[in-house]
Amino acid sequence: MALREIIGQDRALRILFGTLKRNRVPSAILLSGDAGIGKRLAAVNYAKAINCLEPVDFDCCGKCISCKKIDSENHPDISTIVPENDLISIETIRKIEETISLRPFEGRKKVVIIDDADAMNIYAANAFLKTLEEPPEDSLIMLISSNPDRLPDTIRSRCINVRFYPLPSDGCREVVSKNIDAKNMKFILNLAMGRPGLAISRDFEKENEWFAKLLNNMVQGESKDTWADKSEIKLWLDMAFILLRDMAVYKITERESDLMLDKKQLAMKGQGIRSILDTYQDMQQVKGLLDFNLNKSITWNYVASIMRKCVNE
Ligand SMILES: [Zn+2]
Numbered sequence: 001m002a003l004r005e006i007i008g009q010d011r012a013l014r015i016l017f018g019t020l021k022r023n024r025v026p027s028a029i030l031l032s033g034d035a036g037i038g039k040r041l042a043a044v045n046y047a048k049a050i051n052c053l054e055p056v057d058f059d060c061c062g063k064c065i066s067c068k069k070i071d072s073e074n075h076p077d078i079s080t081i082v083p084e085n086d087l088i089s090i091e092t093i094r095k096i097e098e099t100i101s102l103r104p105f106e107g108r109k110k111v112v113i114i115d116d117a118d119a120m121n122i123y124a125a126n127a128f129l130k131t132l133e134e135p136p137e138d139s140l141i142m143l144i145s146s147n148p149d150r151l152p153d154t155i156r157s158r159c160i161n162v163r164f165y166p167l168p169s170d171g172c173r174e175v176v177s178k179n180i181d182a183k184n185m186k187f188i189l190n191l192a193m194g195r196p197g198l199a200i201s202r203d204f205e206k207e208n209e210w211f212a213k214l215l216n217n218m219v220q221g222e223s224k225d226t227w228a229d230k231s232e233i234k235l236w237l238d239m240a241f242i243l244l245r246d247m248a249v250y251k252i253t254e255r256e257s258d259l260m261l262d263k264k265q266l267a268m269k270g271q272g273i274r275s276i277l278d279t280y281q282d283m284q285q286v287k288g289l290l291d292f293n294l295n296k297s298i299t300w301n302y303v304a305s306i307m308r309k310c311v312n313e
Contacts, residue, residue, distance in 0.1 A: 003042065003045040003049050006045065007038070008037075009164055013042070029141075032163055035195060036196060036197025042164070044113065048062070050107075051075070076105040076107075079112050079113070081096065088119045090127050093120070097131050100112055100136050108138070109138050109139060111142065114141065118146075125155060129155060169189065172199075173189055180199070191208075208239065212265060215243075221304070227300070244279055251276065252273065269312070279306055282306050286303060
């Protein structure tokens with residue numbers, strides 16, 4: 001594919017093409033915005049456009065040997081970094097420094113794409129700052145982040161910031177339906193909330209079944225089958241927010257068409273809107289505390305007490 005084929009990110013593409021047209025590729029770019037909206041795809045295709053042997057209107061051709069090597073992750077001048085155990089360490093940053101200090105082997109520029117760049121710890125960020133301050137010639141670093149606020153200001157201010165936004169519903173539908181063939185497309189698009197990459201990489205229907213099963217266990221007071229780890233707690237809480245959002249919306253409009261989940265799932269009883277919103281807020285607090293290593297079974301019991309109250313009211 002080519003950079004221009006990325007759907008629903010016209011503004012971001014205008015900025016990226018602007019740098020290519022003026023031949024002013026910066027040494028560092030931060031691609032920020034929600035997960036699943038095309039940041040990584042844009043980064044890879046921008047790297048292709050820079051190194052393409054037969055560019056078409058400043059975009060990559062997608063067919064030359066350089067484009068093909070980048071697509072198959074075999075280009076010696078392009079590397080991608082992803083966090084290991086949610087962390088980008090100082091050792092990784094040192095390796096990046098080494099890699100980009102060499103001249104390109106066969107492309108025009110050395111490109112390093114750092115996915116989830118906000119996973120750098122403070123030591124890594126400090127080391128990385130030095131690279132950003134004195135970028136080697138013929139190099140480009142692309143940081144990708146859905147939590148750019150977690151990056152130090154000193155790093156952010158040294159990058160061209162290209163912001164990505166969730167896609168409008170037509171664009172989201174177009175991307176999702178090109179990639180998956182789902183029975184319940186409406187449900188999937190509802191949950192994608194403009195982030196087609198999430199709908200493609202995850203199975204929302206299965207996640208929802210899992211969420212409902214655990215909620216049922218929780219409300220029944222069973223705690224045998226709980227969350228496996230912190231990422232499952234986060235995922236489960238995100239589903240709980242959708243459920244509570246639906247409950248509140250249904251209280252107000254009483255229209256099924258406004259719901260993201262199936263109405264059957266809402267367990268509506270006599271809950272007042274205030275109680276639903278309070279529950280929502282309490283759960284947000286739990287989510288905020290997760291980064292402080294909350295104990296899993298304490299979290300389970302606490303969340304259970306909140307949800308039981310809300311669902312049974
Ligand atoms: Zn090409």
